[in-house]
Amino acid sequence: MIMRQGQQLLLPANPLFVWGSLLAAMLCDMFLNMGLTGRAAWVPDLLAVVLVFWTVHQPQRVGIGAAFVFGLLMDVHQGALLGQNALAYTVLSFFAVTIQRRLLWFPVPLQALQVLPLFIAAHVVEVSLRLLAGGAFAGFWMLLSPLLETLLWPLASIALLAPQRRAPDPDANRPL
Incomplete structure (x- = not known):
């Protein structure tokens, strides 16, 4: 892949860090x-943000299958309709793989704007399934959740790419 001018060369991602960050996001x-928030509709889904991030940056390691498994785990934890989060995360991961190559050419703030429709689509799938199963509408506060997830995208980019930005053996003669 041709790099943009001024873009930093990254080290390979450590698989333990990738999966550890996904597990940490799930635990959060x-x-x-x-x-205190309970199951408030406006609370951002941290796992969705980290899942999209790693699906975009490491598609060979984290993909639709991982999204489905994490979705099932969240369904069991929340006591939700089995497959509700799994389908939402699967759709989210599919769309992330679809725009992956294009997304990496943009700076991080523009990436955040481009992942906003993905987060909206995932929440629409989740709410639609809940309503089809006879659940209650969570209210219009749920519109805040995809916006908060979009605002978390630059923070996730900084935090999750930090281990890859360091030099393996830094010295004065090797700036990479």
Whole structure:
């Protein structure tokens, strides 16, 4: 792949870091569901943000299958309709793979604008399934969740790419 001028060469991603960050995001989502906010509709889905990030940056490691498994785990934790989060995460991951090559050419703020429709689509799938199963509408506060997830995209980019930006053996003669 041809790199943009001024773009930093990244080290390969450590698979333990990739999967560890996904597990940490899942645990954070679980704690947010059990914490003070409960199951508030406006709370951003951290697992969805990290899942899209790694699906875009490491599609050979994290893909639709991983999204489905994490979705099933979240369904079991939330006591939701089995497959509700799994389908939403699968759709999210599919769309992330679809725009993956194009997305990496943009700077991070523009990437955030381009992943906003993905987060909206995932929430539409989740709410539609909930309503089809006879669940209650969560209210219009749920529109805030995809916006908050989009605002988390630059923070996720900084935090999750940080281990890849360091030099393997830094010295004065090797700036990479």
